[in-house]
Each structure stands twice: as structure tokens, then as C-alpha cells.
Amino acid sequence: MSEQAPAGPARPATTGTQAEPRLPGSAHAERELSELHLLFRVVNLMHSSMDPAHIARITLTAVTAGTALGMNRAAVLLCDREAGTLRGYMAVGPNTREEAAEIWARLGRDPLSLEELVSRALGSGGAAADLALFERVGALRLPLGALGEGPLARALEGEGAIFGDEDVLPHLVRTIFDGPAGMVLPLRSVDGMLGVIVADTFSGSRDHLQSSLPLALDVAQQAGIAMGNAQQLSEVSVRAAELATLHELGKKFLGSTDLGDDLQLLARSASEASSARSSAIFLAGEPDRKLAVEARWNLGDARPSPELDAALRNLAEDCLRRQRPVLVRDPLAEGAPAGLTEAGSVVCVPLVAYGRGIGALVVFDRIARTSFEIPAFDRQDLQFLCTLADQASIAVENLRLLGSFRRSERRLRETQALLLQNEKLAALGEMSAKVAHEIRNPLAAIGGFARRISRTVAQTDPNHEYVHIIVREAERLERILSEQLQFAQLSRPRLALEDLNQVMAQTMQLLGPSLLERRVRLIKRMGPDIPRLLLDADKIKQVLLNILQNALQNVSTGGRIKVETRNVSGSVQIDVANDGPRIPGDVMERLFVPFFTARQNGTGLGLAVADQIVHEHGGEIRVRCDADWGCVFTVVLPVEKNEDRRAGIRERRSRIRADRRRPAA
Amino acid sequence: MRETLLVVDDDPSLNELYRLELEDEGYRVLTAVNGQEALDRLRAEPADLVVLDIRMEGMDGLETLAEIFKVRRELPVVINTAYSNFKTDFGTWSADAYVVKSSDLSELKTRVREVLRRRKARAA
Numbered sequence: 001m002s003e004q005a006p007a008g009p010a011r012p013a014t015t016g017t018q019a020e021p022r023l024p025g026s027a028h029a030e031r032e033l034s035e036l037h038l039l040f041r042v043v044n045l046m047h048s049s050m051d052p053a054h055i056a057r058i059t060l061t062a063v064t065a066g067t068a069l070g071m072n073r074a075a076v077l078l079c080d081r082e083a084g085t086l087r088g089y090m091a092v093g094p095n096t097r098e099e100a101a102e103i104w105a106r107l108g109r110d111p112l113s114l115e116e117l118v119s120r121a122l123g124s125g126g127a128a129a130d131l132a133l134f135e136r137v138g139a140l141r142l143p144l145g146a147l148g149e150g151p152l153a154r155a156l157e158g159e160g161a162i163f164g165d166e167d168v169l170p171h172l173v174r175t176i177f178d179g180p181a182g183m184v185l186p187l188r189s190v191d192g193m194l195g196v197i198v199a200d201t202f203s204g205s206r207d208h209l210q211s212s213l214p215l216a217l218d219v220a221q222q223a224g225i226a227m228g229n230a231q232q233l234s235e236v237s238v239r240a241a242e243l244a245t246l247h248e249l250g251k252k253f254l255g256s257t258d259l260g261d262d263l264q265l266l267a268r269s270a271s272e273a274s275s276a277r278s279s280a281i282f283l284a285g286e287p288d289r290k291l292a293v294e295a296r297w298n299l300g301d302a303r304p305s306p307e308l309d310a311a312l313r314n315l316a317e318d319c320l321r322r323q324r325p326v327l328v329r330d331p332l333a334e335g336a337p338a339g340l341t342e343a344g345s346v347v348c349v350p351l352v353a354y355g356r357g358i359g360a361l362v363v364f365d366r367i368a369r370t371s372f373e374i375p376a377f378d379r380q381d382l383q384f385l386c387t388l389a390d391q392a393s394i395a396v397e398n399l400r401l402l403g404s405f406r407r408s409e410r411r412l413r414e415t416q417a418l419l420l421q422n423e424k425l426a427a428l429g430e431m432s433a434k435v436a437h438e439i440r441n442p443l444a445a446i447g448g449f450a451r452r453i454s455r456t457v458a459q460t461d462p463n464h465e466y467v468h469i470i471v472r473e474a475e476r477l478e479r480i481l482s483e484q485l486q487f488a489q490l491s492r493p494r495l496a497l498e499d500l501n502q503v504m505a506q507t508m509q510l511l512g513p514s515l516l517e518r519r520v521r522l523i524k525r526m527g528p529d530i531p532r533l534l535l536d537a538d539k540i541k542q543v544l545l546n547i548l549q550n551a552l553q554n555v556s557t558g559g560r561i562k563v564e565t566r567n568v569s570g571s572v573q574i575d576v577a578n579d580g581p582r583i584p585g586d587v588m589e590r591l592f593v594p595f596f597t598a599r600q601n602g603t604g605l606g607l608a609v610a611d612q613i614v615h616e617h618g619g620e621i622r623v624r625c626d627a628d629w630g631c632v633f634t635v636v637l638p639v640e641k642n643e644d645r646r647a648g649i650r651e652r653r654s655r656i657r658a659d660r661r662r663p664a665a
Numbered sequence: 666m667r668e669t670l671l672v673v674d675d676d677p678s679l680n681e682l683y684r685l686e687l688e689d690e691g692y693r694v695l696t697a698v699n700g701q702e703a704l705d706r707l708r709a710e711p712a713d714l715v716v717l718d719i720r721m722e723g724m725d726g727l728e729t730l731a732e733i734f735k736v737r738r739e740l741p742v743v744i745n746t747a748y749s750n751f752k753t754d755f756g757t758w759s760a761d762a763y764v765v766k767s768s769d770l771s772e773l774k775t776r777v778r779e780v781l782r783r784r785k786a787r788a789a
Contacts (some may be wrong), residue, residue, distance in 0.1 A: 440747035440766055445678040447768020452685060474768045482765075 042219060046226040050233050053090065059223035060092035063199050063216065070212055073177065074199035075137045076187065079144060079156075082378055083329070086147070086156075086195060091133045136176050145629050155184040155196040160217045161211050173198060181206045183213060185220035189228020196225070235380075242384045245273040246391060253395035263295035266392045271297045273388070274347070274381045276363040278304065282316040282360035282658035283351070283396070291316055291359065294299070299367075311339030315348050316360035325349040325386050330378040345376040349389040353397030361389050385550060440481060447474030483606060495534045500572060500637075501526045501565055503537050504611070507544040508563065511552070518557050525564035530572055531639055539613045546606040547621075547633050549578045554631060562629065571619070572637045578628035588623060592620035610635075668781060671691040671712040673703040673729065674745070675721040680728055683716065686770050687777070700724030704732055712740070714781055716773070717760075719746040730760065741780045 042062040046055050056076045063074040075094030077086050082193070147153040150168035153163035163169055164181045182200030186193065197220050201209065250267050256262050263281050271279040277299040282291040291313055298304075304312065314337065319326045328336050328346040340346060343364040345423040351359040363385060368375040450470040457464045508522065515522055551561050555578045564575040592611040607621075614621050626632045670692045673685045680696040687694045697703035697714060699721055706712075715733060719726035726744065733740055743762040761783075762776040 441674075441676040441679055444747075444766050444768045445676065445682055448679070448682040448686070448770060451768065451770075452682070471768070478767055 024614075035557060043222045043226075046222060047229075049226070049447055050225045052234065053231045055223060055226045055230055056090040057092065059197065059219060060090060060199075062219055063197065064093050070201055070208060071182075071199040071216075072179065072206045073133060074197055074201045075133075075177075076195060076197055077137075077140065077142070078187075078195035079193060080374075083141075083142075084144050086140075086142040086144055086152075087374070088137035089195065091137035092192045093133055098296050110371040133176070139592070140172060140176075142170055142172065151184045152196065152198075155186045157184045158188060158193070159200075160185045160213055160215060160220065162206055164206050180204070181209050183209055183216060185216055186224070187220055187227065188224040189231070190225065191228060194224055194227055194231075223339070238380075239384075241389075245269050246388060249388070250391055250395075252390065256395075256400070257399070259396065259399045259403065260295070261424065262392075262395060264297070264606045266388070266396075267297035269389055270361055270363050270385060273300070274363050274385060275367045276347075276375065276377075277365035277367055279363040280304075280309075280312060280316075280362065281351075281359060281361050282313065282320075284320065284357065291320070294359070303419050305339075307339035308342045309339075312343070312346075312348075312362050312364070313339050315340065316362055319348040320357045320360045323350045323352055325382055327379070327382045329378075337612075343524045347377045347385050349382070349385045351389050351396065353393040356397075358393060358397055358400070361385065361392070368510070392414075403608055440478070443474055443477055443481070446470055447478065450474060483609070495536055497532045498535050498537045499532055500530050500535075500540075500574070503535075503540055504544060504563065504565060504574065507541045507548065510541075510545060511548055514549075514552055515561075518552065518555070518559075520552060520555055520558070521560045523560060523562040525562065527567050527572075529567045530565050531567065533572060533637060533639070535617055535637070536613075540617070543610040543635060544574070544576070546610040547635070550606060551576055551578035551580070551633070554578050554583075556580060567639075570639055573640060574635040574637075575632055576635075577626065577632040580630045582625045582630045587657040588625075591623060667691065667693045668713040669710070670714050670716060670777065671695045671697065671703060671706055672716045673697045673700070673721075673726070674698055674716075674718040676718075677764065682769070683773075686774070687715065687716075687754050690774055690778075692777075700726070700729030700732065703729055704736070707733065707736065709742075710739075712783075714741045714743065714777060716743050716745050718766075719744060741784055743773070743780060 031576040042058065045058050049055050049058065060074040060076060062070050073091070075091035076089045079085075080087050081493070110129060142152075144156075147156065147170065148168055148171070151163045152169060152173065154161050160183060161167075162181060162183050169177075176196055177200040179200035181204055182198065185197040185199070187195045187197055201218075238415045249265065251264060253262055255352070263283075267281050279297045280293050281295040283294045284290065285292055293309075293313075315326060315328075324350040326346075327335055328340065328343075328348075331340045331343060336346075345366045346362065346364040348360055348362045350357055351361060362380075363377070366375040366377055366381075387391075447470070450467050452468040454464065454471060457467055504526065509522070511522075514520075548561070548563075555561060560579045562575065562577040564577075566573045566575070592607050611621050614635055614637070617637055619635065622634045622636065624632050624660050666694075670687055672694060674678055674680050674683065674686070674695075675698050677698060680695070680698065684694045684696055694708060695706055697706050701724055703717075717726050717730060721729075724732070726746070730742060730744075733742065737751045741761045743764060745764045745766055748768045761780045764773045764776050767773075
């Protein structure tokens with residue numbers, strides 16, 4: 001046999017639907033020859049393809065085309081060992097006798113080559129008749145364990161068989177293949193049984209079929225081998241693609257420092273490599289270990305509904321708790337929870353790094369790779385995703401560890417800086433105290449004499465202004481010196497029971513002239529129920545003064561400052577708000593850092609001093625931006641701690657009184 | 666009759682400034698640059714009020730204060746110092762007023778006037 005095999009059907013199709021008459025000897029030989037031709041060409045065509053669906057289609061076309069095998073309709077049913085079923089995979093042929101007659105007639109008028117026939121069928125996706133049959137066959141699901149004794153069961157054991165009305169065939173199969181006779185052929189690859197070919201005729205008899213059985217068996221055998229090879233190849237190419245994905249991902253993870261990017265990449269790779277429309281990565285957060293979606297991948301705009309999301313989270317939680325992968329091939333059939341039924345097929349694998357569960361990868365809604373494939377994940381997808389998850393988990397955990405390492409490193413550096421600063425401040429304090437005396441005296445002399453001179457110099461004299469400059473600058477230097485001293489001389493507070501509203505009022509009085517000068521309105525809201533607090537009135541005054549001065553510098557001329565005292569469960573709060581511009585975030589963060597200042601003529605000590613004093617009182621200062629007010633400082637003084645201190649002081653006092661009484665007695 | 670003030674400060678320039686300014690206020694002003702000189706001055710010439718610096722070489726202001734009180738318990742003293750913390754941390758309770766040094770002498774002048782007025786009122 002050669003490549004010059006004649007084109008066209010092995011034998012012109014007759015227009016008849018009747019069985020052919022018996023042929024004389026030479027004609028019989030001619031027929032056998034043409035059948036061999038047909039077989040040869042079919043086999044050639046089959047082995048040239050590596051797509052199982054394509055091969056199945058060629059096989060079925062060969063079985064039904066022409067008269068060689070005398071079949072009108074044929075189907076491939078494949079064993080699905082995971083589901084334990086024999087399922088419809090492909091079908092070719094007219095649905096009814098009338099359709100068959102028409103096809104035969106067409107073939108007679110316009111003889112097509114087998115190749116043409118196959119390519120035309122594949123190209124157009126099959127004739128309408130084929131589609132109707134395909135739908136009926138495609139819905140077939142026969143439990144492998146309940147096939148009984150008939151020809152179907154025998155074919156699965158490797159034995160081709162003819163069937164007629166008297167044979168026991170599963171009802172569902174017989175309702176589709178309801179011709180007077182038909183055959184079931186084993187479809188076996190090198191590795192084992194793949195499934196069967198079922199075919200029937202509208203017109204042939206059992207005997208007639210019996211004579212074509214050997215040829216049909218040969219076709220089926222070749223088809224089985226070709227399909228087995230193709231399946232293996234597609235399996236291999238899928239595995240190769242998966243390995244390539246793993247390799248790529250591994251390389252990217254190794255070089256990456258961004259957890260978010262990596263998770264996104266993982267979600268995408270997992271989806272693509274397992275032909276899923278969607279995926280999600282859940283990670284357990286600290287400290288409650290609650291799962292949160294950290295990355296998603298969705299083909300197109302599809303976004304899972306809240307119900308599905310909740311169901312996926314439950315699945316992920318379960319999977320992580322048991323640290324075992326979960327495969328839900330068909331949520332609807334397997335009675336999965338309501339939300340999950342939207343997902344199509346689902347695989348969930350735990351992310352485990354260094355023996356610790358850190359999250360879960362959920363992949364769902366599988367896309368059929370070919371139109372004949374069932375869109376469900378299988379064990380192999382599961383295995384791939386497990387490998388992927390293992391590899392990714394380590395990378396994710398490493399990045400998380402790196403992140404937390406970086407955070408603690410930063411904290412350490414900050415603490416170090418703070419310690420250094422405290423040390424510096426202590427040194428500065430000592431130095432300030434020494435220097436203050438040295439500087440303050442000459443400064444007082446300079447400023448003092450300048451004042452004397454200014455009184456004797458006429459207003460019209462240009463020197464009048466110059467002397468004033470000396471006075472003003474000396475004042476400024478003195479002010480800076482005072483602030484430095486305040487900071488350096490933060491001694492232990494001298495506590496007494498004070499009325500905070502009164503302390504506030506006294507402080508605000510000090511500010512009166514500046515308020516007038518800047519035409520700033522001061523709004524006072526003094527709470528009526530403020531308890532008396534044990535505090536150092538001078539120091540708290542200093543706190544309020546510093547905050548108020550800050551506010552005054554922040555508001556524009558004609559602006560507003562609001563002062564409010566409140567009794568808020570367990571604490572007394574003093575708000576100082578101003579309607580000046582908002583404080584930028586980076587400045588806000590460093591407001592209380594000593595020597596930090598956003599102003600040109602600030603010392604950077606005012607708020608640092610205030611903060612330290614309030615801390616010594618067991619309270620804190622909060623700052624926030626407000627919609628109505630640009631910036632609000634809140635001094636919080638705890639009442640409870642205050643009472644503890646009062647109790648302590650009462651106790652000490654009574655001890656002292658007791659000590660005094662003793663010598664007197 | 667003009668009241669006599671004794672200003673004690675170890676900075677001669679400041680002493681000069683205080684003398685001029687307080688004389689302008691109508692007082693007679695004596696000065697001393699340390700504690701010992703202040704005590705000697707007081708023994709020679711009784712004053713109505715002492716303006717006293719605290720940080721000084723040799724005998725400091727607090728010691729001087731104690732010595733002054735040994736001789737004249739009723740003599741009014743206004744402490745004038747660069748250190749605001751003496752206000753709360755030291756036994757300066759015995760002084761009549763406490764002023765933080767400044768180039769602006771108005772507070773010092775006010776305090777001196779107040780203390781003298783109080784004393785006069787009590788004496789009357």
C-alpha cells in the first residue's frame with residue numbers, strides 16, 4: 001500500500017438504504033481490497049492527529065461513512081474512572097432514518113473523500129443532525145459497576161459484539177441506538193481499556209454486521225491506540241506546561257520582594273495552568289488567624305457573588321484546618337453547600353510553610369480544554385495545584401517573615417534613635433542649665449540697657465528703631481532660653497487638687513493680649529461636671545499655654561480657637577481646636593519630637609514639653625484633623641489613676657501626721 | 666522718705682542696670698556682687714528690701730538668704746534668678762517674691778513695689 005491510495009470514498013455510496021445483495025467472488029475480493037484501503041487511510045489519518053477528539057471523530061466518520069461497515073450512527077463512550085462512569089464522548093450520524101437517507105443520497109451525488117468528510121465535519125462543528133445526536137450521547141452517564149452482562153459489558157472486557165433486539169443493552173443506550181442491529185467495539189489503548197464504540201444501522205441485519213465485524217474491530221483497535229497516544233501526549237504536554245509554570249513561578253518568587261505581586265502572580269498562574277476561570281488566595285492574618293482574601297484572579301469581569309465568596313472561605317478554612325486538599329468535581333452532584341454550586345468545579349489546597357498552615361489556594365470554575373471535555377478538575381489538577389501551593393507557600397512565608405523582620409528591624413532602629421535622643425536630651429539638659437546662667441545674665445543686661453537707651457532716643461532718630469531691634473532680639477533669645485530650660489528642668493510634678501476649668505481660665509487670661517492682637521476669637525466650652533484632679537497646676541498651665549500658642553500660630557488673623565473641657569468616662573479631656581490649615585501627615589507624626597519644628601522661628605520644644613508633662617500626669621495628648629477645625633489637640637487626663645495617686649498621698653499624709661503625734665505623746 | 670534697696674548680683678553690668686532702673690523708680694539703691702559683701706553692706710547700712718540672685722560664686726543666694734534672716738528676720742527679699750525651677754524646688758518659700766531674670770524689668774519693679782506696700786500696710 002502506498003500514498004497513492006485512490007481518493008474518494010472506498011466505494012461509491014449507493015442511494016439505497018437496503019442491504020446490498022451478495023456479491024460474486026471477484027466482486028467480493030474487490031470489496032475486501034477497498035475495505036483494506038479504507039482501513040489504511042483511516043489509520044493513517046488517525047495517527048496523524050494528536051487530538052483525542054479529532055481521532056474519535058475520524059474513527060466515527062469512518063465507521064459510518066460509506067458502506068464498508070454499513071453503520072449509520074456511531075458514538076464513542078469513554079471510561080471515567082474517577083467518576084466511575086462510562087460517559088458519552090462523541091457521536092456522529094443522522095438521528096433518524098430519514099436523515100440517513102438524505103445523507104446517503106448526498107454522498108451518492110457528490111462523493112467526498114474521507115479526509116474531506118472528516119475535515120468538513122470538524123470544520124463546521126458537525127452537521128445539525130450530528131449535534132442533536134451528540135447532545136443525547138453527551139448526556140450519557142452509565143455507572144461502570146452496573147453495566148450488567150450484555151454486549152456493552154463484554155466490549156469493555158475486550159470483546160466486540162453485535163447486538164439486536166434480543167440483547168440486553170442499557171436502556172439509555174438502546175433508546176439512542178435503536179436501529180434493528182448494531183455493534184459494540186472495545187476501544188483499548190496500550191495502557192488499558194479506554195471505552196467503547198457503539199454503532200447501529202437503520203437497515204442492516206445481524207448477519208450483515210457479523211461480516212463487517214472483523215474490519216470494525218481493526219478500526220477500533222487502531223483508534224484505541226491512536227487515542228491512547230494522543231491522550232498521553234496531551235497529558236504530557238499539560239504536565240510540561242505545568243512544570244514550566246512551576247519553574248517560572250519559582251524563578252519569579254526567588255527574585256521578588258513584594259508579597260502582593262507574588263500572590264497575584266500565584267493566583268493567575270494557578271488559574272491558567274489548571275484551566276480555571278477564577279482563583280483566590282486566602283491568608284491567615286495575625287493574630288486571630290482569620291482568613292482574608294489576599295489575591296484574586298478572574299477571567300474577564302466575572303466576580304464571585306458574596307454567597308460564593310462565603311462558601312469558598314468556609315471551604316478554605318476547612319481545608320486549612322485539616323491541612324488536606326479538597327476536590328469538589330461537581331458541587332451540584334456532590335451536594336455541596338448552596339453558595340458553592342455557582343463555582344462549577346472547585347479545588348482547594350492548603351498553603352503550608354515550615355509545617356504551619358498559612359492559608360489556602362482556591363481554584364474554581366474550570367474551562368473545558370476542548371468542547372468534548374467535561375469542565376471538572378481531576379486528581380492531576382489537584383496534584384499540580386498541591387505542588388504549586390507547596391512551592392508558593394514557602395516563598396510567601398519567606399516574604400512574610402522578611403516583612404516582619406524588616407518591621408522589627410525598623411522598630412529596633414527607632415528605639416535606638418529614641419534612646420540616643422533621650423541621652424542627648426539629658427546631656428542637653430545639664431548643659432542648658434549651666435549655659436542658661438551664663439547667657440541669661442548678659443542677655444538681661446543687653447536687653448535691659450537697650451530698653452533704657454530706647455527711652456532716651458527720640459522716636460524720629462533712626463537709632464530708635466535699631467535699639468528696638470536689640471530689645472526684640474534679646475527678648476527672642478530669652479524666650480528660646482526659657483523653653484530650653486523648661487524642657488531641661490522637667491522635675492517631678494508638685495501635685496495638688498485643682499479645678500481644671502480654673503487652671504484653663506488662668507491660662508487663657510495669659511493669652512488675652514495675643515488674641516486681641518491677632519483678632520482671634522476664643523470659644524470656651526467649659527464642662528460643668530469636671531472633677532477636681534490632682535495635678536501640678538503650673539505644669540498643666542504650661543501644657544495648655546504651649547498648645548494654645550501653637551494654635552495661635554496656626555490660625556490666620558481673624559480665625560477661631562475653641563477650648564473645651566469634658567468629662568468622658570474615666571478621663572477628663574481638654575480640646576484645643578483651631579481653624580487654621582490642616583497639619584500634613586508627616587508633620588503630624590513628628591509634632592511631639594523634641595527639636596522638630598515646622599516653623600521658622602520655633603524651637604521645636606513647646607509641644608515636646610507639653611507631651612512630657614502630660615505623660616508625667618499619666619495622660620496623653622492626641623492630635624487629629626477635623627472637618628470643621630483644621631487641627632484638634634486633645635489632652636487626656638485619667639481620673640482613675642488620679643484617684644490612685646490621691647489615695648497614695650492621703651496615706652502618706654496620715655503617716656506623717658501619725659509620726660508627728662508620736663513624739664508629742 | 667526714699668526706700669533703700671540692696672541689689673545682690675554677681676554680674677556687675679546687671680547690678681548697674683538694676684541700680685539705674687530702680688533709681689529711676691525713686692529708690693535709693695545699694696549693690697553687692699556676692700553674699701559676703703551683701704551681709705557687710707546690710708550691717709553698715711540698713712535696707713528696706715533685698716533683690717537677691719541665687720547662683721553666685723562663693724556663698725550662694727540661698728545661704729545668703731539664711732544669713733540675712735539670722736540678722737533681720739523681717740527684711741523683705743525678692744529673689745531674682747535665671748532659674749525658674751527654684752520657684753518650686755527650693756526652700757524659697759521664705760522669700761517674699763520670686764522673679765525670673767529678664768531684660769524686661771517691669772515684673773521685678775512690680776514685685777518690689779508690691780512687697781514694700783504689703784510691708785508698709787502690715788506695719789501700719
